Amino acid sequence: MFTNNRRQEERTGKYGTPRLQYLQDLVTQFQSTTSEESKEKILANLANFAYDPYNYVFLRQLNVLELFLDCITEPNEKLVEFGAGGICNSCVDPANAAIITQCGGVPLIIQCLSSPVRNTVSYAIGALYYLCNASNKEGILRPEVVDVMKRYAAAGAVSVTFSNLAQAFLDKHCCELQ
Template sequence: MFTNDKRQAERTGKYGTSRQQHLQELVTQFQNPIATEETKEKNVANLANFAYDPYNYAFLRELNILELFLDCLTEPNECLIEFATGGICNAVADPQNAKIVCDCGGVPALIDCLSSPVRNTVKYAIAGLYYLWEIGGSEVKDRDGLVELITKYCEVDVFSHLARVLLDKILQTKI
């Protein structure tokens, strides 16, 4: 369920932690040099879950959480990559978030995620690219080889529907 100021105030209570403060705490815990991989994974997963709600979009931008997700895509930890890709996918439905992701090199990073051995990472990458295409990210539209790559995913049962939707969007735009 999406949040609004009234609902957030009711859930937080008079002495509770604000959403922005809670997200900041997750970022701080993630960035702690002694944080374990498990702690980092949990924090990125939590941040990705918050990224689906438009109420949190401004906080994602203020706290540089989108950039944190993008940084995670370069990690060797497949769980971090999966959760970060999910966070990006959740957030880029918003044009401001999409612009940040595009400006920070998110398109090639998402395209790289298409070769992940983790199914969810691939699904999130395809869906994220769809949103970025929908919003008009010229960086996505100018990618050579993207049509061929997505066409290959159309042939894989687990990805076929999602890949077909993106491919249809690409081909409609090019006509």
């Protein structure tokens, strides 16, 4: 599940690649490849690493959060999906959330609410749930965003996942608006 220094040493062994170097290698591969399929696989891998708090410092150090944001502006829906997933996985951390917000991530994530890819929409709802705080509440709780969340919350027959995530968002952030 989650890693710590001792567990990481056990997994990599005496001659294994340190996590920072491994993540740097992934970022370098992503930047140097021209294959869309390779980019998708590498980004999916990075998004999975974004789930573990052990990696947060490394992700910030390597500007992976900015990479995720760049990817959600791509025409390739898989890159958008994995970029949104990486943001969702990492934004529970306040330092990561601050970077995502400072880099203009909130409007980009809001755009993902209308994606044709279900996972992208789920990741966007989850990310907005964690990103919404006193400093950016006005930008997130705009009427059109709240309306989308209300529609997703009411769409339980279409998607229980959307419905549950959107309802959690509304319960936490919009109780005074309802």
